Amino acid sequence: MSTSAPETDLAQYYALRAHEYEAVYAKPERQVDIAQIQAWLPGAFEGRDGVEVACGTGFWTPFAARRASRWLATDLNEETLVLARRKPVDGERVHFERRDAYASWAAPTFDAAFAGFWWSHVPLGRLNDWLAALHSGLRPGARVVLMDNRYVEGSNHPIHRRDAQGNTYQLRRLADGSQHEVLKNFPTQAEALAVLGPQACAVQWTETTYYWLLCYTWAPEARG
Numbered sequence: 001m002s003t004s005a006p007e008t009d010l011a012q013y014y015a016l017r018a019h020e021y022e023a024v025y026a027k028p029e030r031q032v033d034i035a036q037i038q039a040w041l042p043g044a045f046e047g048r049d050g051v052e053v054a055c056g057t058g059f060w061t062p063f064a065a066r067r068a069s070r071w072l073a074t075d076l077n078e079e080t081l082v083l084a085r086r087k088p089v090d091g092e093r094v095h096f097e098r099r100d101a102y103a104s105w106a107a108p109t110f111d112a113a114f115a116g117f118w119w120s121h122v123p124l125g126r127l128n129d130w131l132a133a134l135h136s137g138l139r140p141g142a143r144v145v146l147m148d149n150r151y152v153e154g155s156n157h158p159i160h161r162r163d164a165q166g167n168t169y170q171l172r173r174l175a176d177g178s179q180h181e182v183l184k185n186f187p188t189q190a191e192a193l194a195v196l197g198p199q200a201c202a203v204q205w206t207e208t209t210y211y212w213l214l215c216y217t218w219a220p221e222a223r224g
Contacts, residue, residue: 010121010183020175021057021080029155033208037147041114042066044145044215050112051137053101058084060116064145065094068112074099102130105137113138113218116147119192120185124165127195135199135218142218144200150212151186198222 025034041060046067055061055073057080065071071094075081078098085096101118113134122130138144149156157170160181170184189205192214196203200216207213 019083022059025059027155030210033210036208037211037213038063041145044143045071045112045114048112048143049110050114051110053113053115053134054118054121055084055096056080056117058087058089058096060114060147061094062087062089064114064116065089068093071095072097072110074101076100102126102133104133107137108139109137111139111142113142113144114146117149119146119187119214120148121183122185123183124167124185131195135220138218138220140218140220144214144216144218146214148212149184149186150207150210152210155210156186157184 038060041063045064048068049070050065050068050072052061052064052071052073055075056077058073061071061073061084065073071089073084073094073096075084075096076098081096081098101115101122115134119127134144151159157172159168160171162168167183168185170182171179172182173179189207189212192212193203193205196214196216199218199220199222201219201222203214203216205212205214
């Protein structure tokens with residue numbers, strides 16, 4: 001997460017929410033979707049050197065990293081990383097690092113990338129910045145998997161407001177009683193695919209009832 005508004009508020013919210021974050025994955029109506037994704041993720045990154053953006057408490061890390069040759073899970077918040085480091089992963093292959101999702105990499109290092117439930121928290125005006133930072137660390141042919149929520153009435157927090165740029169926000173209450181306005185966008189397939197340039201090849205969009213997955217191959221040599 002970034003350290004500039006509205007990302008600052010988002011980072012603070014997730015730091016406070018760290019110890020109750022994974023309750024969202026206990027929603028009964030979402031269990032079938034979650035189980036399907038957990039079963040699919042290990043094969044998506046088999047044998048690859050992967051980086052995970054905004055891993056949070058590491059709920060998805062054991063599944064994404066299970067068959068990877070190497071995995072670096074990153075997040076801005078130390079509060080969530082403390083919990084992520086307790087997940088059942090192979091410490092020889094899987095490592096955790098505090099890192100800003102908008103920070104560019106010094107060199108292409110990875111041939112896989114995963115970001116679960118991060119796209120929706122990126123302001124629309126910064127999606128290109130974030131994707132450029134992500135792609136700066138990828139080698140040609142890297143496999144990218146992005147996953148996030150679909151908006152389902154009754155299962156998601158209602159949309160509280162929409163700003164002038166089209167970003168949508170929810171009001172969320174934590175266990176301590178505090179209320180927070182959280183940036184949460186729900187892109188359609190067309191909106192998400194429109195952000196990706198020609199260097200994203202073999203693009204696939206998959207929807208379950210509650211989630212969407214966007215998979216593609218990073219091909220920096222491709223041009224529009």
